[in-house]
Amino acid sequence: MKIKPPRQAQEWSYFSHRESIGKALSSPGIRSNKKTHINCCSSARMAGNVCANVDHIRRQGRWNNTTINGAYLTNLPRELVRSMAEFPTYGRFFYIARAVLNPPTSLCKKLFLAIGD
Template identity: 80%
Template sequence: MKIKPLGQAQERSYSSLRGSIGKALSSPGIRSNRKTHINCGSLARMAGNGCANVDQIRRQGRWNNTTINDTYLTNLPRELVRSMAGFPTYGRFSYLARAAFNTSTSLWKKLFPAIGE
């Protein structure tokens, strides 16, 4: 599927935009009722993963508290989830000391029998 680019001076109508996004989503079999707003949720979640707080995300998207919490973000407290997973609640750290744990070769061979091939 090819989406034709518009010139810089051209505007798209809402129905044209919705139709283009609908075609792009249906091609791989994605169903969504929020065709024109589908990127808003992913933008908010990506900002949250980058350690932006909810107030910053809400201001950037010009959303009220109800909209951002009920529509675009999960209701899970990010700091709590990060700390339960073993990550610090501040900054963008993703290193876990337990990930550096060396396991025996025999365990690896049991888990992945074709590892030596």
């Protein structure tokens, strides 16, 4: 049995890159004008979701302030939004204390008419 050496990596053309991402997005029905930069946007937002510092996100992507705020992150103040949703403004915690409450059965029956059947 002969083992073939791995193919040498070749640089992708911009067109090939854009076309392959377009096909991957259109397959499940996703429409987007951002094909080659779609991962930039999602990775910046994912970093923001875990409370990464905006300056660190900007430096990692080598973006200027206009680009990071205008194209890749929302202009909403993350700490304010997190606190309004009753999440801590620091760390990766997404625990809501009210989620452990068990509503009374009488309320459940009003909301879900088929309960108890």
